Amino acid sequence: MPVIDVDRVSHAYGEGSNRRVVLSDVSLRLTEQRIGIVGANGSGKSTFVRMLNGLVLPTSGSVRVDGLDTRKSGREVRRLVGFCFTDPDAQIVMPTVREDVAFGLRRRGLSKDQVAARVAGMLATYGLEGHADHPAHLLSGGQKQLLALSSVLVTEPAVLVMDEPTTLLDLRNAAKVSGAVRDLPQQVVLVTHHLDLLDGFDRVLVFDETRVVYDGTPASAVAHYRELMA
Amino acid sequence: MSVLGLYQPGGTVLHRARAGTKLGVMLAAGVASVLLDHWWQVLVALGVVLGGYAVARIPARMAVLQVRPLVWMVGLIALFHVLSGSWERAFVVTGLIATLVLLAALVTMTTRTTDMVDAVVGLCRPLRRVGVDPERVGLMLALGIRSVPVVVGLAEEVRDAQRARGLTASPRAFAVPLIVRSLRHADALGDALVARGVDD
Numbered sequence: 001m002p003v004i005d006v007d008r009v010s011h012a013y014g015e016g017s018n019r020r021v022v023l024s025d026v027s028l029r030l031t032e033q034r035i036g037i038v039g040a041n042g043s044g045k046s047t048f049v050r051m052l053n054g055l056v057l058p059t060s061g062s063v064r065v066d067g068l069d070t071r072k073s074g075r076e077v078r079r080l081v082g083f084c085f086t087d088p089d090a091q092i093v094m095p096t097v098r099e100d101v102a103f104g105l106r107r108r109g110l111s112k113d114q115v116a117a118r119v120a121g122m123l124a125t126y127g128l129e130g131h132a133d134h135p136a137h138l139l140s141g142g143q144k145q146l147l148a149l150s151s152v153l154v155t156e157p158a159v160l161v162m163d164e165p166t167t168l169l170d171l172r173n174a175a176k177v178s179g180a181v182r183d184l185p186q187q188v189v190l191v192t193h194h195l196d197l198l199d200g201f202d203r204v205l206v207f208d209e210t211r212v213v214y215d216g217t218p219a220s221a222v223a224h225y226r227e228l229m230a
Numbered sequence: 231m232s233v234l235g236l237y238q239p240g241g242t243v244l245h246r247a248r249a250g251t252k253l254g255v256m257l258a259a260g261v262a263s264v265l266l267d268h269w270w271q272v273l274v275a276l277g278v279v280l281g282g283y284a285v286a287r288i289p290a291r292m293a294v295l296q297v298r299p300l301v302w303m304v305g306l307i308a309l310f311h312v313l314s315g316s317w318e319r320a321f322v323v324t325g326l327i328a329t330l331v332l333l334a335a336l337v338t339m340t341t342r343t344t345d346m347v348d349a350v351v352g353l354c355r356p357l358r359r360v361g362v363d364p365e366r367v368g369l370m371l372a373l374g375i376r377s378v379p380v381v382v383g384l385a386e387e388v389r390d391a392q393r394a395r396g397l398t399a400s401p402r403a404f405a406v407p408l409i410v411r412s413l414r415h416a417d418a419l420g421d422a423l424v425a426r427g428v429d430d
Binding site for chain 2 (some may be wrong): 078082097099104155
Protein backbone atom coordinates (compact mmCIF):
# COMPACT_ATOMS: atom_id res chain seq x y z
CA MET A 1 0.00 0.00 0.00
CA PRO A 2 1.16 3.55 -0.68
CA VAL A 3 2.04 5.62 2.36
CA ILE A 4 0.42 9.04 2.73
CA ASP A 5 2.23 11.32 5.18
CA VAL A 6 0.39 14.41 6.36
CA ASP A 7 2.73 16.52 8.44
CA ARG A 8 1.44 19.43 10.57
CA VAL A 9 -0.92 20.63 7.88
CA SER A 10 -2.97 23.77 8.31
CA HIS A 11 -5.03 25.55 5.70
CA ALA A 12 -6.94 28.81 5.47
CA TYR A 13 -8.94 30.43 2.68
CA GLY A 14 -9.00 34.21 2.15
CA GLU A 15 -6.91 36.95 3.74
CA GLY A 16 -7.18 39.59 6.46
CA SER A 17 -10.64 39.84 7.99
CA ASN A 18 -11.97 37.32 5.44
CA ARG A 19 -9.48 34.66 6.52
CA ARG A 20 -11.18 31.39 7.39
CA VAL A 21 -9.20 28.50 8.83
CA VAL A 22 -10.44 25.12 7.54
CA LEU A 23 -7.69 22.81 8.81
CA SER A 24 -5.56 23.20 11.94
CA ASP A 25 -2.35 21.30 12.51
CA VAL A 26 -3.35 17.89 11.18
CA SER A 27 -0.68 15.15 11.27
CA LEU A 28 -1.44 11.62 10.07
CA ARG A 29 0.24 8.65 8.44
CA LEU A 30 -2.17 6.70 6.25
CA THR A 31 -1.03 3.20 5.34
CA GLU A 32 -4.24 1.14 5.49
CA GLN A 33 -6.14 -0.05 2.43
CA ARG A 34 -9.56 1.31 3.42
CA ILE A 35 -9.73 4.65 5.18
CA GLY A 36 -13.02 6.40 5.91
CA ILE A 37 -13.57 10.04 6.84
CA VAL A 38 -16.69 11.41 8.50
CA GLY A 39 -17.54 14.81 9.90
CA ALA A 40 -20.05 17.63 9.82
CA ASN A 41 -20.33 19.99 6.84
CA GLY A 42 -17.54 22.55 7.06
CA SER A 43 -15.37 20.41 9.34
CA GLY A 44 -12.46 20.45 6.88
CA LYS A 45 -12.71 16.92 5.47
CA SER A 46 -13.21 17.95 1.82
CA THR A 47 -10.23 20.32 1.95
CA PHE A 48 -8.22 17.55 3.60
CA VAL A 49 -8.86 15.00 0.85
CA ARG A 50 -8.23 17.62 -1.86
CA MET A 51 -4.75 17.93 -0.39
CA LEU A 52 -4.03 14.26 -0.96
CA ASN A 53 -3.64 14.78 -4.73
CA GLY A 54 -2.42 18.35 -4.62
CA LEU A 55 -5.70 19.98 -5.71
CA VAL A 56 -5.31 22.16 -2.61
CA LEU A 57 -1.84 22.96 -1.31
CA PRO A 58 -1.54 23.44 2.46
CA THR A 59 -0.93 26.95 3.80
CA SER A 60 1.62 25.33 6.11
CA GLY A 61 2.94 21.81 6.59
CA SER A 62 3.34 19.17 3.90
CA VAL A 63 1.58 16.20 2.31
CA ARG A 64 3.65 13.38 0.80
CA VAL A 65 2.35 10.38 -1.12
CA ASP A 66 4.95 7.60 -1.33
CA GLY A 67 7.56 10.20 -0.53
CA LEU A 68 6.40 12.64 -3.24
CA ASP A 69 5.58 16.13 -1.96
CA THR A 70 2.31 17.46 -3.41
CA ARG A 71 3.84 20.92 -3.58
CA LYS A 72 6.91 19.92 -5.60
CA SER A 73 5.68 16.87 -7.52
CA GLY A 74 2.01 17.64 -8.21
CA ARG A 75 2.01 15.89 -11.57
CA GLU A 76 3.49 12.64 -10.25
CA VAL A 77 1.18 12.71 -7.22
CA ARG A 78 -1.90 13.14 -9.44
CA ARG A 79 -0.86 10.11 -11.46
CA LEU A 80 -0.70 8.12 -8.22
CA VAL A 81 -3.88 9.48 -6.66
CA GLY A 82 -7.20 9.34 -8.54
CA PHE A 83 -10.04 11.56 -7.35
CA CYS A 84 -13.78 10.99 -7.53
CA PHE A 85 -16.05 13.97 -6.73
CA THR A 86 -19.56 14.22 -5.33
CA ASP A 87 -21.24 15.48 -8.48
CA PRO A 88 -20.49 13.22 -11.44
CA ASP A 89 -21.76 15.88 -13.87
CA ALA A 90 -18.89 18.13 -12.88
CA GLN A 91 -16.23 15.53 -13.60
CA ILE A 92 -17.49 14.04 -16.85
CA VAL A 93 -15.67 16.17 -19.38
CA MET A 94 -16.38 14.46 -22.69
CA PRO A 95 -19.77 14.16 -24.43
CA THR A 96 -20.02 10.36 -24.68
CA VAL A 97 -19.31 7.55 -22.22
CA ARG A 98 -16.47 5.92 -24.18
CA GLU A 99 -14.79 9.25 -24.91
CA ASP A 100 -14.86 10.26 -21.27
CA VAL A 101 -13.18 7.07 -20.08
CA ALA A 102 -10.57 7.43 -22.86
CA PHE A 103 -9.89 11.07 -21.94
CA GLY A 104 -7.64 10.21 -18.99
CA LEU A 105 -5.43 8.06 -21.25
CA ARG A 106 -4.49 10.91 -23.61
CA ARG A 107 -0.79 11.73 -23.56
CA ARG A 108 0.03 8.43 -21.84
CA GLY A 109 1.92 7.10 -24.84
CA LEU A 110 -0.63 4.35 -25.54
CA SER A 111 -1.68 3.27 -29.04
CA LYS A 112 -5.31 3.69 -30.16
CA ASP A 113 -5.86 -0.07 -29.83
CA GLN A 114 -4.42 -0.14 -26.31
CA VAL A 115 -6.67 2.76 -25.28
CA ALA A 116 -9.72 1.08 -26.85
CA ALA A 117 -8.98 -2.22 -25.06
CA ARG A 118 -8.52 -0.60 -21.66
CA VAL A 119 -11.65 1.51 -22.08
CA ALA A 120 -13.71 -1.51 -23.17
CA GLY A 121 -12.47 -3.52 -20.17
CA MET A 122 -13.36 -0.73 -17.78
CA LEU A 123 -16.86 -0.25 -19.26
CA ALA A 124 -17.51 -4.01 -19.03
CA THR A 125 -16.40 -4.10 -15.37
CA TYR A 126 -18.91 -1.42 -14.43
CA GLY A 127 -21.78 -2.56 -16.65
CA LEU A 128 -21.55 0.41 -19.00
CA GLU A 129 -20.56 -1.45 -22.17
CA GLY A 130 -24.08 -1.07 -23.58
CA HIS A 131 -23.83 2.70 -23.16
CA ALA A 132 -20.37 3.21 -24.69
CA ASP A 133 -21.56 5.56 -27.44
CA HIS A 134 -24.41 7.12 -25.48
CA PRO A 135 -24.24 10.75 -24.44
CA ALA A 136 -23.02 10.89 -20.84
CA HIS A 137 -25.76 13.31 -19.78
CA LEU A 138 -28.49 10.76 -20.54
CA LEU A 139 -27.18 8.22 -17.98
CA SER A 140 -28.86 7.79 -14.60
CA GLY A 141 -27.19 9.31 -11.52
CA GLY A 142 -25.73 5.94 -10.47
CA GLN A 143 -24.44 5.21 -13.97
CA LYS A 144 -22.86 8.67 -14.14
CA GLN A 145 -21.00 8.06 -10.88
CA LEU A 146 -19.86 4.64 -12.14
CA LEU A 147 -18.68 6.37 -15.32
CA ALA A 148 -16.79 8.95 -13.26
CA LEU A 149 -15.24 6.08 -11.28
CA SER A 150 -14.30 4.19 -14.48
CA SER A 151 -12.71 7.32 -15.92
CA VAL A 152 -10.50 7.63 -12.86
CA LEU A 153 -9.66 3.91 -12.50
CA VAL A 154 -8.75 3.45 -16.17
CA THR A 155 -5.55 5.39 -15.45
CA GLU A 156 -4.69 2.77 -12.80
CA PRO A 157 -3.96 5.02 -9.82
CA ALA A 158 -2.48 3.50 -6.66
CA VAL A 159 -4.81 5.51 -4.41
CA LEU A 160 -8.46 6.41 -4.98
CA VAL A 161 -9.84 9.39 -3.06
CA MET A 162 -13.62 9.78 -3.09
CA ASP A 163 -15.39 12.84 -1.74
CA GLU A 164 -18.98 11.88 -0.85
CA PRO A 165 -19.51 9.85 -4.04
CA THR A 166 -22.93 8.59 -2.96
CA THR A 167 -24.44 11.76 -1.51
CA LEU A 168 -26.51 12.53 -4.63
CA LEU A 169 -27.55 8.89 -5.19
CA ASP A 170 -30.52 6.81 -4.03
CA LEU A 171 -29.88 3.72 -1.90
CA ARG A 172 -29.76 1.31 -4.83
CA ASN A 173 -27.26 3.39 -6.78
CA ALA A 174 -25.25 4.11 -3.64
CA ALA A 175 -25.01 0.34 -3.06
CA LYS A 176 -23.81 -0.14 -6.67
CA VAL A 177 -21.06 2.43 -6.24
CA SER A 178 -19.99 1.13 -2.83
CA GLY A 179 -20.02 -2.45 -4.18
CA ALA A 180 -17.72 -1.33 -7.00
CA VAL A 181 -15.35 0.29 -4.53
CA ARG A 182 -15.31 -2.68 -2.13
CA ASP A 183 -13.41 -5.00 -4.46
CA LEU A 184 -10.78 -2.52 -5.64
CA PRO A 185 -7.14 -3.43 -5.08
CA GLN A 186 -6.33 0.26 -4.59
CA GLN A 187 -5.92 2.13 -1.34
CA VAL A 188 -9.21 4.02 -0.90
CA VAL A 189 -9.82 7.19 1.10
CA LEU A 190 -13.59 7.73 1.29
CA VAL A 191 -15.40 10.77 2.68
CA THR A 192 -19.03 9.92 3.32
CA HIS A 193 -22.24 10.69 5.18
CA HIS A 194 -23.51 7.17 4.46
CA LEU A 195 -22.06 5.56 7.59
CA ASP A 196 -22.88 1.98 6.58
CA LEU A 197 -20.43 2.29 3.67
CA LEU A 198 -17.66 2.18 6.25
CA ASP A 199 -18.36 -1.43 7.29
CA GLY A 200 -15.21 -3.46 6.84
CA PHE A 201 -12.96 -0.40 6.61
CA ASP A 202 -9.58 -0.53 8.34
CA ARG A 203 -9.60 2.94 9.84
CA VAL A 204 -12.02 5.84 10.18
CA LEU A 205 -11.15 9.47 10.97
CA VAL A 206 -13.67 11.88 12.49
CA PHE A 207 -13.22 15.54 11.56
CA ASP A 208 -14.73 18.35 13.62
CA GLU A 209 -14.07 22.08 13.55
CA THR A 210 -10.91 21.87 11.41
CA ARG A 211 -9.28 19.01 13.37
CA VAL A 212 -9.15 15.23 13.48
CA VAL A 213 -10.95 14.52 16.77
CA TYR A 214 -11.08 10.73 16.56
CA ASP A 215 -9.08 8.05 14.77
CA GLY A 216 -10.02 4.39 15.18
CA THR A 217 -12.07 1.43 13.99
CA PRO A 218 -15.30 2.06 12.03
CA ALA A 219 -17.57 1.03 14.93
CA SER A 220 -15.87 3.20 17.54
CA ALA A 221 -15.44 6.15 15.15
CA VAL A 222 -19.07 6.09 14.05
CA ALA A 223 -20.19 5.90 17.71
CA HIS A 224 -17.97 8.89 18.49
CA TYR A 225 -19.32 10.80 15.49
CA ARG A 226 -22.95 10.13 16.48
CA GLU A 227 -22.21 11.35 20.01
CA LEU A 228 -20.57 14.46 18.62
CA MET A 229 -23.55 15.27 16.40
CA ALA A 230 -26.19 14.59 19.07
CA MET B 231 -32.66 19.07 -26.89
CA SER B 232 -31.09 15.77 -25.99
CA VAL B 233 -31.03 14.53 -29.59
CA LEU B 234 -29.53 17.68 -31.08
CA GLY B 235 -26.20 17.11 -32.81
CA LEU B 236 -25.17 13.87 -31.12
CA TYR B 237 -22.92 11.15 -32.47
CA GLN B 238 -24.90 8.27 -33.94
CA PRO B 239 -22.71 5.16 -33.96
CA GLY B 240 -22.34 3.41 -37.31
CA GLY B 241 -19.87 1.95 -39.75
CA THR B 242 -20.92 3.68 -43.00
CA VAL B 243 -18.50 5.39 -45.35
CA LEU B 244 -19.42 8.75 -43.81
CA HIS B 245 -18.68 7.45 -40.31
CA ARG B 246 -15.31 6.17 -41.48
CA ALA B 247 -14.29 9.33 -43.36
CA ARG B 248 -11.62 11.44 -41.67
CA ALA B 249 -12.93 14.14 -39.35
CA GLY B 250 -10.62 16.73 -40.95
CA THR B 251 -12.02 15.95 -44.41
CA LYS B 252 -15.59 16.31 -43.18
CA LEU B 253 -14.83 19.61 -41.46
CA GLY B 254 -13.09 20.79 -44.66
CA VAL B 255 -16.10 19.87 -46.81
CA MET B 256 -18.39 21.67 -44.37
CA LEU B 257 -16.23 24.79 -44.53
CA ALA B 258 -16.07 24.66 -48.33
CA ALA B 259 -19.84 24.20 -48.56
CA GLY B 260 -20.36 27.23 -46.32
CA VAL B 261 -18.15 29.39 -48.54
CA ALA B 262 -19.60 28.01 -51.79
CA SER B 263 -23.16 28.59 -50.60
CA VAL B 264 -22.86 32.32 -51.37
CA LEU B 265 -22.53 31.42 -55.05
CA LEU B 266 -25.94 29.73 -55.24
CA ASP B 267 -28.62 32.02 -56.71
CA HIS B 268 -31.35 29.81 -58.18
CA TRP B 269 -33.99 27.67 -56.51
CA TRP B 270 -32.94 24.54 -58.39
CA GLN B 271 -29.31 24.88 -57.24
CA VAL B 272 -30.47 24.98 -53.61
CA LEU B 273 -32.70 22.00 -54.24
CA VAL B 274 -29.75 20.03 -55.61
CA ALA B 275 -27.60 21.00 -52.58
CA LEU B 276 -30.39 19.98 -50.20
CA GLY B 277 -30.81 16.73 -52.09
CA VAL B 278 -27.09 15.97 -51.81
CA VAL B 279 -27.11 16.59 -48.04
CA LEU B 280 -30.25 14.48 -47.55
CA GLY B 281 -28.56 11.80 -49.64
CA GLY B 282 -25.74 11.96 -47.10
CA TYR B 283 -28.27 11.16 -44.36
CA ALA B 284 -29.39 8.13 -46.35
CA VAL B 285 -25.79 6.99 -46.87
CA ALA B 286 -25.07 7.41 -43.13
CA ARG B 287 -28.32 5.51 -42.40
CA ILE B 288 -29.61 8.26 -40.15
CA PRO B 289 -33.41 8.20 -39.86
CA ALA B 290 -35.40 11.03 -41.48
CA ARG B 291 -36.84 11.80 -38.02
CA MET B 292 -33.35 12.85 -36.87
CA ALA B 293 -32.99 15.19 -39.87
CA VAL B 294 -36.31 16.84 -39.04
CA LEU B 295 -35.24 17.30 -35.41
CA GLN B 296 -32.12 19.18 -36.52
CA VAL B 297 -34.05 21.87 -38.41
CA ARG B 298 -37.10 22.13 -36.16
CA PRO B 299 -35.52 24.72 -33.80
CA LEU B 300 -34.94 26.92 -36.87
CA VAL B 301 -38.60 27.12 -37.93
CA TRP B 302 -39.36 30.51 -36.35
CA MET B 303 -36.18 32.19 -37.47
CA VAL B 304 -36.32 30.78 -40.99
CA GLY B 305 -40.05 31.64 -41.18
CA LEU B 306 -39.37 35.29 -40.34
CA ILE B 307 -36.52 35.49 -42.86
CA ALA B 308 -38.74 33.92 -45.54
CA LEU B 309 -41.55 36.38 -44.76
CA PHE B 310 -39.15 39.31 -45.06
CA HIS B 311 -37.92 38.14 -48.48
CA VAL B 312 -41.40 37.41 -49.77
CA LEU B 313 -42.57 40.90 -48.77
CA SER B 314 -39.47 42.70 -50.05
CA GLY B 315 -38.46 40.64 -53.04
CA SER B 316 -39.39 37.40 -54.61
CA TRP B 317 -40.46 33.88 -53.73
CA GLU B 318 -37.28 32.54 -55.27
CA ARG B 319 -35.03 34.65 -53.02
CA ALA B 320 -36.99 33.49 -49.95
CA PHE B 321 -36.55 29.88 -51.03
CA VAL B 322 -32.82 30.29 -51.77
CA VAL B 323 -32.01 31.94 -48.41
CA THR B 324 -34.10 29.68 -46.17
CA GLY B 325 -33.18 26.57 -48.15
CA LEU B 326 -29.48 27.35 -47.79
CA ILE B 327 -29.75 27.89 -44.03
CA ALA B 328 -31.57 24.57 -43.62
CA THR B 329 -29.07 22.80 -45.92
CA LEU B 330 -26.03 24.09 -44.04
CA VAL B 331 -27.53 23.26 -40.62
CA LEU B 332 -28.39 19.76 -41.85
CA LEU B 333 -24.86 19.35 -43.19
CA ALA B 334 -23.29 20.50 -39.90
CA ALA B 335 -25.57 18.10 -37.98
CA LEU B 336 -24.64 15.28 -40.36
CA VAL B 337 -20.95 15.88 -39.66
CA THR B 338 -21.59 15.91 -35.88
CA MET B 339 -23.72 12.77 -36.03
CA THR B 340 -21.14 10.78 -37.99
CA THR B 341 -18.00 11.99 -36.16
CA ARG B 342 -16.92 11.12 -32.63
CA THR B 343 -16.11 14.21 -30.58
CA THR B 344 -12.61 12.89 -29.93
CA ASP B 345 -11.95 12.60 -33.70
CA MET B 346 -13.32 16.10 -34.21
CA VAL B 347 -11.13 17.39 -31.39
CA ASP B 348 -8.08 15.62 -32.85
CA ALA B 349 -8.80 17.21 -36.25
CA VAL B 350 -9.10 20.69 -34.73
CA VAL B 351 -5.91 20.08 -32.71
CA GLY B 352 -4.18 19.12 -35.97
CA LEU B 353 -5.46 22.24 -37.74
CA CYS B 354 -4.28 24.44 -34.88
CA ARG B 355 -0.81 22.91 -34.72
CA PRO B 356 0.83 25.57 -36.94
CA LEU B 357 -0.50 28.19 -34.50
CA ARG B 358 1.83 26.81 -31.83
CA ARG B 359 4.45 29.23 -33.19
CA VAL B 360 2.34 32.18 -32.10
CA GLY B 361 1.79 30.76 -28.63
CA VAL B 362 -1.49 28.84 -29.13
CA ASP B 363 -1.70 25.46 -27.36
CA PRO B 364 -3.56 23.20 -29.84
CA GLU B 365 -4.48 20.63 -27.13
CA ARG B 366 -6.14 23.37 -25.15
CA VAL B 367 -8.17 24.53 -28.15
CA GLY B 368 -9.34 20.94 -28.65
CA LEU B 369 -10.27 20.56 -24.99
CA MET B 370 -12.20 23.83 -25.15
CA LEU B 371 -14.23 22.47 -28.06
CA ALA B 372 -15.00 19.20 -26.25
CA LEU B 373 -15.96 21.01 -23.05
CA GLY B 374 -18.19 23.36 -25.04
CA ILE B 375 -20.10 20.42 -26.53
CA ARG B 376 -20.27 18.66 -23.16
CA SER B 377 -21.48 21.80 -21.34
CA VAL B 378 -24.58 22.37 -23.47
CA PRO B 379 -26.69 19.61 -21.85
CA VAL B 380 -25.29 20.51 -18.41
CA VAL B 381 -26.37 24.16 -18.69
CA VAL B 382 -29.74 23.11 -20.12
CA GLY B 383 -30.17 20.84 -17.08
CA LEU B 384 -29.25 23.69 -14.72
CA ALA B 385 -31.74 25.99 -16.48
CA GLU B 386 -34.50 23.39 -16.06
CA GLU B 387 -33.72 23.04 -12.35
CA VAL B 388 -33.78 26.83 -11.84
CA ARG B 389 -37.11 27.08 -13.69
CA ASP B 390 -38.58 24.24 -11.59
CA ALA B 391 -37.38 25.90 -8.39
CA GLN B 392 -39.03 29.16 -9.51
CA ARG B 393 -42.31 27.39 -10.26
CA ALA B 394 -42.21 25.54 -6.92
CA ARG B 395 -41.96 28.91 -5.16
CA GLY B 396 -44.78 30.33 -7.26
CA LEU B 397 -42.64 32.93 -8.98
CA THR B 398 -43.80 34.03 -12.38
CA ALA B 399 -41.44 34.44 -15.30
CA SER B 400 -38.93 37.05 -14.20
CA PRO B 401 -35.82 37.24 -16.36
CA ARG B 402 -33.65 38.38 -13.46
CA ALA B 403 -34.88 35.70 -11.06
CA PHE B 404 -34.04 33.17 -13.78
CA ALA B 405 -30.72 34.55 -15.00
CA VAL B 406 -29.00 35.25 -11.67
CA PRO B 407 -29.24 31.73 -10.17
CA LEU B 408 -28.47 30.19 -13.55
CA ILE B 409 -25.28 32.24 -13.92
CA VAL B 410 -24.25 31.54 -10.30
CA ARG B 411 -24.82 27.79 -10.73
CA SER B 412 -23.03 27.74 -14.09
CA LEU B 413 -20.01 29.46 -12.56
CA ARG B 414 -20.02 26.98 -9.66
CA HIS B 415 -20.18 24.15 -12.17
CA ALA B 416 -17.25 25.65 -14.08
CA ASP B 417 -15.28 25.80 -10.84
CA ALA B 418 -15.99 22.15 -10.02
CA LEU B 419 -15.16 21.17 -13.61
CA GLY B 420 -11.84 23.00 -13.29
CA ASP B 421 -11.01 20.95 -10.19
CA ALA B 422 -11.95 17.74 -11.99
CA LEU B 423 -9.77 18.65 -14.98
CA VAL B 424 -6.79 19.29 -12.73
CA ALA B 425 -7.46 16.03 -10.86
CA ARG B 426 -7.54 14.19 -14.20
CA GLY B 427 -4.15 15.59 -15.12
CA VAL B 428 -5.09 18.11 -17.82
CA ASP B 429 -2.44 20.60 -16.78
CA ASP B 430 0.28 17.98 -16.32
